[in-house]
Amino acid sequence: MLVRLLIVFGLCLPGMALAGPTSRPDPETGKALAERLCTNCHLVGSVRQEHANPDVPSFREIANLPEQTEGAVAARIMLPKHPMPQIPLTKSELSDLAAYILSLREPNAH
Numbered sequence: 001m002l003v004r005l006l007i008v009f010g011l012c013l014p015g016m017a018l019a020g021p022t023s024r025p026d027p028e029t030g031k032a033l034a035e036r037l038c039t040n041c042h043l044v045g046s047v048r049q050e051h052a053n054p055d056v057p058s059f060r061e062i063a064n065l066p067e068q069t070e071g072a073v074a075a076r077i078m079l080p081k082h083p084m085p086q087i088p089l090t091k092s093e094l095s096d097l098a099a100y101i102l103s104l105r106e107p108n109a110h
């Protein structure tokens with residue numbers, strides 16, 4: 001019995017290692033990144049924020065655009081339209097940010 005358990009455990013471990021914590025977009029990490037990198041211009045979603053530029057779409061507005069997806073948001077961060085600057089990010093930071101922005105989407109917006 002113990003031997004069987006050990007074998008099952010041994011088979012599971014590599015799989016668990018592959019599906020480690022960085023493999024899935026984490027909106028909480030995205031939120032922290034957004035608060036650090038994007039708040040000079042965007043209203044990021046937290047209620048208390050003083051420095052957002054009113055001409056720049058808020059993350060909630062971006063999330064609620066019709067047909068908005070994480071892929072489209074990530075693409076706009078990677079290939080920004082002027083005057084949004086290009087911000088160097090890793091792939092996982094990018095998907096964390098996109099996941100965070102999409103988490104602000106309101107279900108009945110459209």
Ligand code: HEC
Pocket residue numbers: 033034037038039040041042055056057062073074076077081082083084085087097
């Ligand atoms: C220097 C100011 C500035 C900073 C910093 C900035 N942005 Fe932007 N961003 C803009 C502006 C301005 C636009 C609108 C561009 C346009 O006309 O479409 C924009 C547009 C966007 C869009 C596209 C919205 C759409 O219409 O589809 C996304 C997504 C976005 N920003 C995400 C981010 C994220 C994530 C960060 C932080 C990592 C960030 N931005 C940092 C200025 C900024």
